[in-house]
Amino acid sequence: MKKTLFDKVWDAHVVDTIENGPQILYIDKHLIHEVTSPQAFSELENRGIPIFRPHQIVATADHNTPTQNQHLPVSDDLSRHQLEQLAKNCNKNNITLYELGHQYNGIVHVMAPELGVTQPGMTMVCGDSHTSTHGAFGAIAFGIGTSQVAQVFASQCLLLTKPKSLRVTVNGTLKKGVLPKDVILYIISKLGTNSGTGYFCEYAGDVFENMSMEGRMTVCNMSIEMGARGGMIAPDETTFEYIKGREFAPKGEDFENKVAYWKTLPTDKGAVYDKEYVFDADDIEPMITYGTNPGMGIKISENIPNSNSASDKKSLAYMNFSEGETLIGKPINYVFIGSCTNSRIEDFRVAADYIKGKQKAENVTAWLVPGSRQVEAQIIEEGLKGVFEAAGFELRQPGCSACLAMNDDKIPQGEYCVSTSNRNFEGRQGQGSRTILASPLVAAATAVEGAIIDISKQLA
Amino acid sequence: MEKFSTLISTAIPLNISNVDTDQIIPARFLKATDKKGFGDNLFRDWRYDKQNNLISDFALNTKKYSGSILVAGDNFGCGSSREHAAWALAGFGFKVIVSSFFADIFKGNALNNGLLPIQVTEDVLEQLFQAIAENSQAQIEINLELQTLSVLGTAIKTTFEIDPYKKTCLINGYDDIDYLLSKKDKIEAFELQKKHLL
Numbered sequence: 001m002k003k004t005l006f007d008k009v010w011d012a013h014v015v016d017t018i019e020n021g022p023q024i025l026y027i028d029k030h031l032i033h034e035v036t037s038p039q040a041f042s043e044l045e046n047r048g049i050p051i052f053r054p055h056q057i058v059a060t061a062d063h064n065t066p067t068q069n070q071h072l073p074v075s076d077d078l079s080r081h082q083l084e085q086l087a088k089n090c091n092k093n094n095i096t097l098y099e100l101g102h103q104y105n106g107i108v109h110v111m112a113p114e115l116g117v118t119q120p121g122m123t124m125v126c127g128d129s130h131t132s133t134h135g136a137f138g139a140i141a142f143g144i145g146t147s148q149v150a151q152v153f154a155s156q157c158l159l160l161t162k163p164k165s166l167r168v169t170v171n172g173t174l175k176k177g178v179l180p181k182d183v184i185l186y187i188i189s190k191l192g193t194n195s196g197t198g199y200f201c202e203y204a205g206d207v208f209e210n211m212s213m214e215g216r217m218t219v220c221n222m223s224i225e226m227g228a229r230g231g232m233i234a235p236d237e238t239t240f241e242y243i244k245g246r247e248f249a250p251k252g253e254d255f256e257n258k259v260a261y262w263k264t265l266p267t268d269k270g271a272v273y274d275k276e277y278v279f280d281a282d283d284i285e286p287m288i289t290y291g292t293n294p295g296m297g298i299k300i301s302e303n304i305p306n307s308n309s310a311s312d313k314k315s316l317a318y319m320n321f322s323e324g325e326t327l328i329g330k331p332i333n334y335v336f337i338g339s340c341t342n343s344r345i346e347d348f349r350v351a352a353d354y355i356k357g358k359q360k361a362e363n364v365t366a367w368l369v370p371g372s373r374q375v376e377a378q379i380i381e382e383g384l385k386g387v388f389e390a391a392g393f394e395l396r397q398p399g400c401s402a403c404l405a406m407n408d409d410k411i412p413q414g415e416y417c418v419s420t421s422n423r424n425f426e427g428r429q430g431q432g433s434r435t436i437l438a439s440p441l442v443a444a445a446t447a448v449e450g451a452i453i454d455i456s457k458q459l460a
Numbered sequence: 461m462e463k464f465s466t467l468i469s470t471a472i473p474l475n476i477s478n479v480d481t482d483q484i485i486p487a488r489f490l491k492a493t494d495k496k497g498f499g500d501n502l503f504r505d506w507r508y509d510k511q512n513n514l515i516s517d518f519a520l521n522t523k524k525y526s527g528s529i530l531v532a533g534d535n536f537g538c539g540s541s542r543e544h545a546a547w548a549l550a551g552f553g554f555k556v557i558v559s560s561f562f563a564d565i566f567k568g569n570a571l572n573n574g575l576l577p578i579q580v581t582e583d584v585l586e587q588l589f590q591a592i593a594e595n596s597q598a599q600i601e602i603n604l605e606l607q608t609l610s611v612l613g614t615a616i617k618t619t620f621e622i623d624p625y626k627k628t629c630l631i632n633g634y635d636d637i638d639y640l641l642s643k644k645d646k647i648e649a650f651e652l653q654k655k656h657l658l
Contacts, residue, residue, distance in 0.1 A: 154640060155640035224539075427482065
């Protein structure tokens with residue numbers, strides 16, 4: 001039988017199948033962080049169950065960490081307690097933790113790939129829905145709840161029903177100024193927020209083949225925003241080149257053997273998907289969202305569409321936007337470049353390229369939050385920090401930051417924020433805040449202008 | 461996990477689509493390290509205004525509606541994987557959520573906490589909203605064994621799907637850890653056999 005990339009990886013990890021029920025899927029790597037793990041540790045402790053495979057777990061602190069003065073004790077009591085709890089749990093159970101201040105600390109979906117923890121053909125889970133990011137390497141990676149974190153702790157396995165398969169193909173060449181973020185926002189705007197529910201998505205076609213690993217991660221990251229548990233891209237030379245030499249990547253002969261295996265993973269010619277969509281790169285332009293879910297996106301030059309849905313109307317009322325309106329020229333006071341979607345070195349290079357020699361508009365507060373300590377170090381090494389500071393942007397320390405506003409990085413009530421993050425839900429970036437999702441280029445341009453501009457015209 | 465078999469209750473309607481887990485429990489309340497207390501902050505920013513006053517016309521705040529069944533709009537529970545959303549709903553007192561569509565991770569989280577997600581057709585969902593609007597004291601009966609949902613004293617009656625394994629777990633109060641631990645031998649054998657790939 002012809003198999004898809006997803007089939008090959010899934011089938012290689014099935015331990016057993018329950019009759020008329022789910023399958024037992026073996027999990028190679030389990031990533032954990034401070035917010036969704038403590039209750040799972042307690043669950044096991046209360047039941048007297050040991051952690052089955054502590055060496056297949058990697059921990060980091062990211063969701064609830066400050067992005068300033070990380071060398072000082074965390075001032076918020078609850079946050080500090082949660083971080084201490086993670087350290088205690090990892091210490092007690094012999095789990096590697098890259099805590100705040102460690103040179104490998106960072107957002108879980110940024111630090112794991114850059115350390116070579118993420119590899120093709122793996123199954124990976126984390127108590128975080130954006131675990132789909134790691135699918136960029138041809139891994140099956142998906143977010144799980146805390147009960148499932150406990151299950152993986154106890155058995156290194158999960159009970160799952162195999163999802164259906166979906167392929168999104170985008171062929172052609174992307175226009176100037178169209179970034180991977182625009183590609184995924186475009187796809188979600190076409191398919192909606194739940195068309196992928198129950199499916200695992202593979203992205204195929206020239207556009208993804210020609211994308212960097214950073215770009216592929218941005219795309220796979222947002223698979224969950226169309227409901228898909230995960231997204232995958234077939235591993236190729238770009239993937240192998242990225243992994244080679246990283247801290248936890250296989251070395252020497254082992255690496256060569258792994259590459260030989262990884263090369264067998266791409267989908268067989270003629271394999272059948274349960275659902276297929278095909279788009280043309282030529283139709284994609286810089287994108288922007290206008291509502292309170294990531295499916296409510298338009299090309300930056302388009303007007304907000306009309307809708308009869310009560311939920312869409314509620315959304316527009318929350319955003320204080322009207323049907324038929326353009327977003328071009330809307331004054332914006334906050335810009336955030338960061339999150340597991342867009343906080344890798346490439347994202348900061350794009351922003352710095354645009355910003356160089358320009359000044360941030362006076363009305364704008366612009367936060368740049370690298371995804372990891374390593375990205376932060378590279379920003380400094382490449383001289384980008386100087387560019388940002390000269391332009392009035394504030395480079396902060398790594399973490400999830402204003403993407404979910406668990407720490408102090410909150411957008412004030414009623415304010416708009418053009419953000420490179422992944423969710424524009426009500427209050428996501430702070431109570432009453434209004435999020436507009438966009439690429440790092442659109443975010444940088446907004447910060448310089450103090451308002452949304454039609455970047456496609458400027459680049460033409 | 462608590463067992464679930466049958467339930468008769470009034471319901472609270474929440475006729476909004478795409479209710480995401482950030483609305484169910486905002487991120488700023490995720491700092492606790494145990495499962496208790498999340499019910500207090502369920503739908504926090506829809507239930508309370510910025511000055512912490514109850515927003516009186518929000519369905520969960522009205523005297524008119526009560527009960528342990530939430531009837532919600534399409535694509536309920538999308539977004540973040542936070543199981544805190546299931547803990548908040550259960551903590552508030554809900555035992556069943558009815559919608560025409562559930563997000564994947566939320567559905568699993570609910571089932572793992574004895575909170576039953578029931579998916580019905582859009583038509584049935586509309587009928588339920590209407591029945592509750594006409595009579596806020598309408599009694600809804602859920603029978604997990606028979607996989608039926610009905611509004612007592614009306615013609616509304618439907619069956620619903622549930623994974624047979626998950627049904628057994630709910631009825632008996634088992635969870636997946638019990639099952640997985642019983643398969644330890646197979647898991648270890650798998651590890652030995654696949655060592656070259658892991």
